[in-house]
Amino acid sequence: MSAGHTAVTTPAAADPVISCETPQDECGVRDVLDRLGDKWSVYVVVELASGVLRFKELQRRIPGDISQRMLTVTVRRLERDGLVKRTVYPTIPPQVEYELTEMGHSLTHLVKALSDWSIGHRPAIAAARASYDAAQRP
């Protein structure tokens, strides 16, 4: 080990949660996180998890009033990432169907786990926030 700095908090350095070749690497986790992190992608995946939907129907089902523009942007990104398949029927009026790809469906399991965790820990998080806020404003 290199000397030269205090060893006060030399950490366990146990099993890393994300293992990369280089420490400064992100292993592409950010790619997925960016998609999960934007405001609407998760909801699109969630809605499409149960079946094929047209644009307008998808828009109606997503909680929180997603704008036409943002739904377009979001499904395009998901399509580009290979998570969503877009099928255009050249009818009048136009009809476009969206569905998850196989990879998209595999993400569903993660979203489900995320959802379960969120719901399960919601009270604890709320309590922690209340406690923290109370401590900050005596």
Place this chain on the structure above:
Amino acid sequence: MSAGHTAVTTPAAADPVISCETPQDECGVRDVLDRLGDKWSVYVVVELASGVLRFKELQRRIPGDISQRMLTVTVRRLERDGLVKRTVYPTIPPQVEYELTEMGHSLTHLVKALSDWSIGHRPAIAAARASYDAAQRP
């Protein structure tokens, strides 16, 4: 079923990934997603997963050069949510240790799953993007 609109894409409406009381509800999933979605929280959780770390050491380990300000903001949010415990030793110079709470550690499993999925599907996502981009620019 209500008549009045085409039943072209009546979806399966199978098992919902996220089940809420009201369709417009989010079940607090967004609370967690907001934390997972910001630029640094996941990396803080990842680094703290392997042990206790001081501020500066945490900053050094996080990939991508997090600024002092953003690290402070991030750990404060995590602390408020009850995911991180902050311990201050009133020494000179000051010494502050960060560690995951039990709840924080439980999140680690999710992050691990996320990481695994990301790494596993990284090539597929890259291929999908390349394919999509190629199709857009003939």
Place this chain on the structure above:
DNA sequence: CTGTATCCACAATGATACTG
């Protein structure tokens, strides 16, 4: 060392109007 306080740049989102 571990912060806090400002100010600033830019990306993400939203509102609106228009089109095939």
Place this chain on the structure above:
DNA sequence: CAGTATCATTGTGGATACAG
């Protein structure tokens, strides 16, 4: 219906200076 284009607004993050 399913978009695209444009503009306005907001949120998030980064740079910097300063403090206990």
